Amino acid sequence: MSSAARISSSPPSGAPDVDGAPDVDGAPAAPAAPGALETPSTADAPDAPETPSTAEVGDTDDRTARARIRDAALRLFGEDGFDGTTVRAIAEAADVSPALVVHHFGSKSGLRDAVDEHLLAKIAEGKFAAMTGSLVPSGDEYADLAAEYVPAMAYLARSLAEGGDVGHALYQRLHADAVAYLAAGVEAGVLEPSDDPEARAAVLLNVGLGHMILMAHLQRTLGLDDDVAAAVRAAPIMLDLYTDGLFTDDRFRAAWRAQTDTKATQ
Amino acid sequence: MSSAARISSSPPSGAPDVDGAPDVDGAPAAPAAPGALETPSTADAPDAPETPSTAEVGDTDDRTARARIRDAALRLFGEDGFDGTTVRAIAEAADVSPALVVHHFGSKSGLRDAVDEHLLAKIAEGKFAAMTGSLVPSGDEYADLAAEYVPAMAYLARSLAEGGDVGHALYQRLHADAVAYLAAGVEAGVLEPSDDPEARAAVLLNVGLGHMILMAHLQRTLGLDDDVAAAVRAAPIMLDLYTDGLFTDDRFRAAWRAQTDTKATQ
C-alpha cells in the first residue's frame, strides 16, 4: 500500500495528504516513488527511447509495431490467458500480420518473455506501486490509473494465480518492498511490531493481492457497477480490520498458543 | 474458517476443541458440518450410489470409468488449466480411450460442466468447509485432508482467479455462508460488529481465499518445505491481525473518514 512509506512522511493528523486517500488496501506493497501517482502517460504511447546499452538480445529500438504487438499481447494475455490467446488475435489487435509477431519475437513464448521482461522493468521502476499498493486513491485518480494499468494488473493477477515464474518474480519483489515498508511503519510507531516480519509481510501481501484478484467477485456479489465502487465499498472494512482487528478479545490466539505449546512439550 | 460457527458452540476457555486447532485462516467460510474433519474417504474411491432420482441429463450410474475420467479431469484441469489439458491426456490418466471421454460427456466442455457440477455438489454438502475454511487443523489431519482435497482446491483456485461462472458460483455460496457465520459470531459477542455485514463478509472471503491462492508464493519466498509448514507459519500472523489489527491507532481510519465526509458535503 505504500502506507508505511507515507506513514513516516506524513503527519498522522487531520487532513489526508495531497495524492489521495490514505492507503487502505491489504498489502504493504511496492515503493511509492515520489510522483508515481502523477499524470500517467497515455497507454498506447510508444515507449521511451529505452537506451540500447542494456540490450540483451534483439532489443534494438522498440517503438511502433513492436511495442504495439507487445501491448496487445499484454492485454489479451490478461483477458484470455496465454493459451487462450492466438498469435493471429494479437496480430489483428496490433494491426499487423501474424508473421510479423514471430519475426519480432521469435515465437509466441518469446513474445511472452518480452511482455514479462517489460512488465518486470516497469515494476522495478516502481510504476506499479500505486496500483498494487493503494487500491483506493479515491475517485478520478483511481479511474485514470485503472485505465492505464488494468490490463497489466489482469495479466499480473493471472500470473500470480497460476504460480508461474513471472508471477513469482513479481511476488518476491513486492515482498521485499513490503518487508522494508512494514519495518519503516513499525519504526515510526504506527504499525504493530511482529515476531516474524518476513512472514507477516508475506501474509499481508497475500491478503492484499488476493483481495485485488478477487475484487471482481466482490463486485458482482454485492451488485456493484464498477471496480471503483467495489474498492470504495471495501475500503472502510479493510480499515476496520487493520484498526480494530476482527475478534473482540484474544481467546482464539490464546487457544492457538495453548495448543502449540502443549504440542511442543510433548 | 468456520470460526464463527465454532465460536458459538465451543467454550472460549483454555483447551481447543477436539477437531483441531482454532481456525485461523482468513475467511469465515463454509459451514463446518459436524464431522466434516473426520476420516476423509480415500481419494479415488468410487462415488456413493448417488441416487438417480435427481438425474438431470445422462447422470445414470456414475462409477468406474466415468468417475475416473471426471476425477482425472479435475486434477489435470487444476494442474494445467482447462486449455492446457488435452482430452487425450485425460483419457490416458483415466486409462481409457479419448473417444470414451466424449462418449460419456458429449464434449470437453461437457466434461468441465460435469466436473463443476460435481464439485458444486460437494461444496453444497459442506465437504469443503474444512479446506476452504480452516487451513490449519494442525498436522496429520491437515495432511490427510490435503491429499484428498488439494486437486479440487487447485481447480477451485484457478476457477476463482479466472472469474468464470464456476468460480463465481462457488464464491456466492461461500459468501452466503460467511454472512451467516459472521452474524452468528457477532451475536455470540466474539466478533466485532460491522456497519456493512455483506461487504465485510466479501472482504474477509477475499482475504482468506486470496491468502489460500497465493500460499504457494509465500511458501517459496520464505523457503518452506511444504504447504503445511507455510500454513503453520502463517497462522499466528493471521491471529495477530484478527486479534489486534495492524495499526497502533486509528489515525488512518480517521483520515479516511475525514476525506469522505468532506467529499460528501461538497
Place this chain on the structure above:
DNA sequence: ACGAGGGCTGAACAAGCGTTTAGCATACTG
C-alpha cells in the same frame, strides 16, 4: 540513380487439437 537491407506480408505447412465414425465385445432382456 541504384543496390542493399530491414520492416512487413500472404500463403502455405506440419502438428496437435476436439470430435466423429464404424465397429467390437460384453451383459442384460425377451
Place this chain on the structure above:
DNA sequence: CAGTATGCTAAACGCTTGTTCAGCCCTCGT
C-alpha cells in the same frame, strides 16, 4: 438362445494452431 442395448475402442477427419518461406515495399547510404 436371439436380440439389443451398453461400454468401449482404433482410426480417421476437419479445423485451428504456431510457425516457415519466398518475396514485396520502402527507406537509406553511396
